Amino acid sequence: MARIFDxxxxxxxxxxxxxxxxxxxxxxxxxxxxxESFNPGGSVKDRIG
Known part of the structure; x- marks a missing residue:
């Protein structure tokens, strides 16, 4: 089950x-x-490092 945050x-x-x-x-x-697709900020960039 998914966790729900307030x-x-x-x-x-x-x-x-x-x-x-x-x-x-x-x-x-x-x-x-x-x-990053799960990032709540909606960032479209990929990070490699």
Whole structure:
């Protein structure tokens, strides 16, 4: 079930991260993608870093 928040500011800093397991098979590192589409601010830019 989805979490429900009372205030938009409660979502700041909580953009979900997704672990990329298939892409990094055999690599000894945790590689994650930040899911900006879930960002409540509506930012259209992608961040790579």
């Amino acid at each position: 205030n938009l500011t409660d979502l700041i800093g909580k953009t979900p991260l997704l672990r990329l397991r298939k892409v990094t098979a055999g690599v000894e590192a945790d590689v994650v993608a930040k899911l």
